[in-house]
Amino acid sequence: MKRILLLLAFVCLTLSQTYAQQGRWTAEKANAWYARQPFLFGPNYNPANAINELEMFQAETFDPKTIDKELGWAESMGVNTLRVFLHDLLWQQDPEGFKKRLDQFLTICQKHKIRPMLVLFDSCWDPFPKLGKQRDPQPGIHNSGWLQSPGAAALTDVSQYPRLEAYVKGVIGAFKNDQRILLWDLWNEPDNTNNNSYGDENLKQEPKGKPEIVTRLLPEVFRWARAAGPTQPLTSGVWILWAGHDWGNPAKWSAMEKVQFENSDIITFHNYMELPAFEKSVKDLKKLGRPVICTEFMARGAGSKFQTHMPAAKREKVGMICWGFVAGKTQTNLPWDSWQKPYVNREPAVWHHEILRPDGSPYDPAEVAAIKQAMGK
Structure with a gap:
């Protein structure tokens, strides 16, 4: 019986991956789209007065005035894109209100000649998101209030998956033809288990088998997204924390990387390492024959810097999205070791x-x- 169940699970996963790949952009279409884009640069953006994605977009704390001011600063230095995180609980709380606030945000971006990429799900940091007033930053700790989406309860409860599907289809469907949006990033670091975060055991209660759960779910998310009919490309970025990882060899891909590479229209990745390791990642990923964008870089203490990485990326036309813009409640100007x-x-x-x-x-x-x-400013 156990062997039969394992076989059925494998078949279901294979079918889910196959269905998710249907409608994937061809490499020719992806490269033609990218050829029309400028050299892309911007930050992973959260306004300085928001500790996380809920505080950024909930009605009580959404702050267009601050966003407009900060994106004016961004425009002055040549920023033309942003990476912005959404959250499934925003849709559950108030779909129509959330769509209106997101539309208002996109209008501010358009005013400053910025086309953001929007992130729907995220496996990083606190697995217990809650609506309402968000907690204050923990003194001295990097990103102490960021939230996973979906949280652990929803991720491990298949009865909540229709709600997650409604969120994906609802958000993408509402903006599927909106040229103010550059692309959709469906899941940030999906197999991240946060085993080095915060130094607080109460914030590290990750679901057992989380990477396997998300590896099964991510193809479904791609399928939901494609069913919404977006005119913008889809992606989910691969990530590494060590030098020497070989993305150029499919035989060495993890199960998660295989899902991400085989379903993404545009290849995106994270690399916070020094220039030689960054350049190796670019070389490996370009073998896939699709556009490449680095959606997280710039950690000064780790040797990932604007002065070294931006010229190299521009030569290769690899878009660059740094972490963070204005120092504020996320406290990500503090090093990772602040968790300990x-x-x-x-x-x-x-x-x-x-x-x-x-x-x-x-x-x-x-x-x-x-x-x-x-x-060029």
Whole structure:
């Protein structure tokens, strides 16, 4: 009986992957689309006064004035895209209101000549998201209030999957022809188990077998997204934390990477390492014959920097999305090691992420000069 159940699970997964791939853009269509795009650059964006994606978009805390001000700063340095995280609970809470606020956000982006990519799901950080007032930042800790979507309860409860499907189809369906949107990033770091985050055991209660659960679910998410009929491309980015990983060899792909590579129209990836490792990732991924965009980079302490990586990426026409823009409630200017040793009442020797201080002045003017040079400003 056990062998039969395993066989049925394998067949279901295979069929789900096959159905998800139906409608995938050809490499020719993807490359033609990318040829029409400028050299893409921008931050993973959350306004400085929002600790997470719920605080950014919930009606009580949505702040168009701050977003407009900050995207004005972005426009001045040549930013032409953003990566912005949504959340399934926003749809569950108030679909029509959420669509209106998202439309308003897109209008502000358009005003500043910025076309964002929108992220629907995220496996990183707190697995227990809750609507309503969000907690205050934990002093001295990097990204202490970010939320997973879906949370652990929904991820492990198949009876909630129709709700997740409605969210995917509802959001994409509402904006499927909207040229203000660059692309849809369906799931951020889907197999991330956050085993180095926060240093607080209460925030690390990940579901047992989470990578396997998401590996089965992600093809379904691609299928839901394609059923909504988007005119924009779809992606889910692969990620690494160590040098030497070989994305150029399909035999070495994980089960998750196989799903991501075989379903994404555009190849996206994360790399926070020094230039040689970044260039190896680009070389490996270009073997797939599709456009390549790095949707997370720039960690100063790890050697991932604007001055080194932007010129190399521009030569290869690899779009670049750094983590963070204006230092604020996410506290991602603090290093990753703040999860184990919080930077309470002390500044790090070097900021980890973010480009600007809260008043809009640059952390490092030389960085902004390098960005402007790369963007022709």
